[in-house]
Amino acid sequence: MNEPRLVEVRRKILKENDVLARSLRERFRRAGVQVISMVSSPGAGKTTLLERVLTELRPNYRVAALVGDLATENDAARLARSGAPVKQITTGTVCHLDAGMVERALADWSLGDLDFLFIENVGNLVCPSSFDLGEDLRLVLVSTPEGEDKPLKYPTIFNTADVAVITKLDLADAAGIDLTALAENIRAVRPGIKLLKLSARTGEGVDQLNDLLVSRRQFQAAPAV
């Protein structure tokens, strides 16, 4: 196996991605758009949560979303029900978004017309961790049926996130999950990370996420002294 050579090529690609992500981040800052990305396992509830967040923020903010998947436009169709502009990025066989895909998807959007831009990554707890997308906040979601040990087994993705969101709180009892242990495992991997618990289906806890996003936007938009 040629691991060392692959690692070398990967490193170069990652470096190019970082350069591009930095320029995206600067563009987002100048345009005054708050950019939030979401990563998780497949089926942890990114799209359901995002549909609710878009719907709830939309009366007061100009919101839009990019959504990544290997195949199908299903998620873009679901998210478009919120009334927000949504664009699907299909990656083919690639297990993550990269900054170039984000840049190309934004080519015909005017960033200055947006308050919040959400980027839903491909469902994957490994690959997306290495790729900066220029976002201001990265949310990692873990759903209660996945079990308590996911943070310990996929530490890198939790380490690159700013906020951990425990989803499918309404299934916690049925799944027999120990929520305290899950929270402890998240904090063991990433001490001090902001941690929210919610159910996108019932709506429980979603307000707290929205409040956090709005307060972050207010903080970022405040003039520097």
Added chain:
Amino acid sequence: MNEPRLVEVRRKILKENDVLARSLRERFRRAGVQVISMVSSPGAGKTTLLERVLTELRPNYRVAALVGDLATENDAARLARSGAPVKQITTGTVCHLDAGMVERALADWSLGDLDFLFIENVGNLVCPSSFDLGEDLRLVLVSTPEGEDKPLKYPTIFNTADVAVITKLDLADAAGIDLTALAENIRAVRPGIKLLKLSARTGEGVDQLNDLLVSRRQFQAAPAV
């Protein structure tokens, strides 16, 4: 982005993997060991199912398991409760097992002493699809809380599998999943695939999987005429 070069390096690595996987498959065949790999999202229940299968097959068959994770030896510890020999493969930042990892893990095991060898891959619906491990049967698991659309969004992994297993059947009602739609989506991506539904927690349906594995072993072990 240097995608073409990365693709080229990947192709070479995949080719080397295929050569090694073929030689592993031949070794497994000569040793008379039935090798079954399992792929799924993180938290779909591979380890819980495997613990039950190992426990139930063990009175009548010599069983063992390799289990892949980025980090921790948690799964090997859980599976060892079955009494079967178990070895953990930790991959670091690599999102899948490859044939070389399997070969190295087996270096000090005598394959002729085994009837069944299980290989639990890293939790990932993308990367493992490209890497042949020399297995005879590949099981793809999808848990009911993940939703109906996973096969459509991750078609490659379903295309490389021989058996699809819907897990966490006991959570189907709580998760509000449409099992018929999930099964239809699996068959749309991979017509004719064997499809089982079970709950590793309650045990419902696990017998059918065990029967399928045993019958496959009998079929493979039958002398060619």
